[in-house]
Structures are given as C-alpha cells and as structure tokens.
Amino acid sequence: MNKLITLFATAASLIVASVVPFGQAHAGEVLDKVLQSKTLTVAVGTDWGAISHLDKNHELVGYDVDIVKQIAKSLGVEPKFVTPSWDVITSGMWEGRWDIAMGQMVPTEARAKVLNFPAVNIWVPSVAVVHKDSKATQPSDLEGKVVGVTGGSSDADYANHSLTPAWTNAKPIQYQFKAGQVKTYGTANIAYDDLRLGDGVRLDAVLTDALSAQEVIKAGYPLKILKPALYSGPGAIAILRGDKEFSEKIAAVVNEMKDDGTLSELSKKWYGADYSKEQ
Template identity: 30%
Template sequence: MKKLKLTALTLTAALALTACGSTAASTPAADSTAADAATSEAAGGDLLSEIQSKGTITIAMEGTWAPWTYHDENDDLVGYDVEVGTKIAEKLGVEPQFIEGEWDGLLAGLDAGRYDIMVNGVDITPERSEKYDFSIPYAYNRTAVITTKDNDSINTMEDLNGKTTANTISSTYAELAEQYGATVTGVDDLNQTFELLLSGRIDATLNAEVTFYDYTKEHPDANVKIAVLTDDANQVAIPLRKGEETATLRAAIDQAIEELRADGTLKELSEKYFGTDISTNE
C-alpha cells in the first residue's frame, strides 16, 4: 500500500470541502455485514454516517513501528495495523485513508477530530479509558524489558528503579517504566530506542514482546535480550473519542473485529507479521 502524505493545507482543504457539503462516493465492500448491520442505526449526525457518506475513514498511525506499522523497501506503508485498518474499512464499506505522525500528535489529532480512529497497537489502560472509548481488543501482547546481553542488573520489574529507559512519551511502556521508578528519555521511534540502548546511553527499554522478536529477526547479531517478560498480556484496541457521536461507529468496528477473528483473518495476519497468533489471549 502506498504511503499517503497529507499536508496540513491538504487536510484543511479536505475538511473545508466536507463542511461545504461535498462528499465522496462510497465504495461498499462485498459481504460487508458490519456495514449492513450498522447502516440501520446510523442516523444523521453521528460519525459512522459521516464516514459512510464521504466513503473514507481517516486512520492515524505512526508508520515507524515494525511490524505494526512501517515502510517496506519500496517505501510502501505496510504492517499488521495497516492490514487490520484496511479490513475494518472494508467491513464498513469505505476506503481507508492513513495519516502518519508522532505518537502524541496522533492522540491530539484524535481529540481534535482530525482523525476518525487510531490503529497503532494502542493498549487499553485505566487512564486512557477515562479519556477515550475503546473497541473490543483485536490483539494481545506481553511487555518485555529489553537490555543488552551483558546487562545482569535487571531481572524483575522492580529492578527498573533508578535505571534509565527510552520510549515515546505518554506511551504505555513509558508510563509503566516510570511507575517502577525509571527515568524515561523520550524518542520519536523504535530505531532511536535501540540506538540509545546499544550505545549504552540507557539501561533498558520496554516494548511489545513481538516487537523484540521482529527486531532480532532483522538484526540477528544485535546485542540485545529480553531481561523481564510480564505474565499478563496487554489488550490492544482502537481508541475513539468519547460521546454519542462515536457510539454507532464503535459498535460497527466491534462487529468487524468479531467477524475478522471468527473467519481467521486476524490469526492469518498475526502469523504473517509476528510468526504467532496474537489475536487471542489463549
């Protein structure tokens, strides 16, 4: 899938056209039962009906976090979340429109209504649940504390106290590291995180277990290891703005996820990108 670059001017113009009543023709997907089920509920004024009227759903993601969302050798935007977002859009009977940005900017854009949803490996947390409504989980993953192979000082989460880590600020992993007493350095993407770790400028980093395996698959000689692995898996879901405006959209997304899990699509995509099925908590 080709990377879609939208400037602020382009996005502003698009919003202006929508405000003036210009809509794009929708492209309903075949056998889109999630869309069919939601259409009868989608009265005027809610986000789902607006999305189906213009024929596109705006999906925010980083584009720098393999294998969730990243660019391949042809600079095409690919990854587990890209395909999940595309499949959900198909279920809703619309086309996906991906917009990339840094983590904090994506959340701010979701708050401001610049994006309809965010599909970017977002964990459900109590703090986020106070601010956003979440879909049902579409993936599960455990948290890994990653260090260099010669670092024997971190063997439990409690050992993070007084240590230095790096993650995107306000991410689940940064918050968890701080809860255990670590000092977190903010970074823009995963590559910067590993650069800091391998250069000895931080003691550890927290990330998804599957992200570690993907990194070591691409860098088999990297001087890294999993020092600690949490027992409980995080629930990965899609955040939406709170309110009645998003209620029918959330219900339609939930149904789409259920259908994608039931027909084996999520399992297939999981094994394609992670080498294991992360679509269930079993």
C-alpha cells in the same frame, strides 16, 4: 420578548456545550462523516514494525494496516493514512484530523476518559530490553537505572508507576523496579538506537512490547529481553468517545474476523504466531 427568548436559548446552548467532554464525538457524527466522504482516515505509524511500516515500494503494510483495510471495505469506503505522533494520538486531541487510531493501544483508565476501544486485535506482553552486555538478568535489576520509553505509551506509565488498566478482568499491576530516570522518545526505534550504543552509554534499558523487541533483535541489534514480562495486556483499536454507532460497526467487523479465523491468520502472517487471543 423574542430577543429575550433568543438570549435564554443561546445561554442554554452554551451551558450544554460546556459540559460535553473535550474531544468527545457526537452520536453518529464520525460514522456519518466517514460514509458521506467515502473515506476512513486512519492514524498509524510508518516505523512500527509488523504493526505498520513502509515497504520497499513506500507503501504502508502491516498487521494493523490489513485489519483497518478490512474495516474500511466493510463500511464501503477507502482508507486514508496519516501519521501523527503517538502522544498526540493517545491525548484524544484529534480535532477531526483522523477517525480511528491503530497501533495496538493498551486501554488504561486515563485513555478511557477521552477514547473508546471498540475492539481488541492483539494480546502482547510488555518487557524490559537491555544491551547484551548488561549484567541485568531480571527486571528488578533495573532499580534506579535509566530506562527509555515511547512518549504517551503504557510502558511510560509503567516506568512512572502510573499504569491503571481499563480492560476486562485486568489484574493490578505489580511494579518490579523503580527507575532512577525515565527518558521519553518519539518512537521505540530511537530508544533502541540509543540502547544499542552500549550498556549504560545513554540507556540501561528500554520498556516496550515483546514483539517489537523480538523484531529488532532478529534484525541484529545487540540486545536481550529480561524475564519475566512486566505485564501482559490487550492492544486495541481506538476512536473518540461518543459515537456508539461507529464503535459498534468496528466491533462487528473485528469480531467477524475473529470468528472466521482471519485475525488469527493475519497474526501468523505478520508475527509467525497467533497473538489474536489472550495469552
């Protein structure tokens, strides 16, 4: 009889496990791990411009880095940075390798199936960037052209006409052109390098956020931004779904930074303007 009960219990546990969504954290699991280890492991990039990059001392700095350091401080832990590729971050296949992802991820329906977005820390329009010699004057001129995007980005979704917003009060996306070919890159910087070679040499345009585009143009890249913007959306902090306590902790810290003006000041520090509020 005991063996029979054990068999039934085991079968029941397997059934329960099978209905838990892939990549979902258990309630309190991530927060408990962070507090016990005294470490908040953070996924960031080393070449994401003002978001996060390596300074001359090979230290990670940037807007998102400052924010996550404040989150770690509030939790009484130390931040530890890791640098996975963007497509792995957005996939939700974290497997416990990091606890939180920065990078100003745009919440979409597809991402919301595996990720939770406890706090928005920036609002930025997405734009089309072309070589300065391009005859294109507006995004609709890119009809049938070759465009570059970062793999797993919302700009890639836009280029493939599959962008479905999941943020509050989002307006339906209006696609201004249909690309002839969409080329995927590991980072926007590699796409910029291809575009700077000349109009149509490897790319006709790159789709990216306006702040990133402004940075590379300021750095001397022979590029220009087409108007109007493709769409405008929030950039959020991401965690795996399922840990309500962890989500609430992050939200509380960021909301406090909004209320006391810290987020606004950090935006001005790194971008020269306040992008912490909806544009």
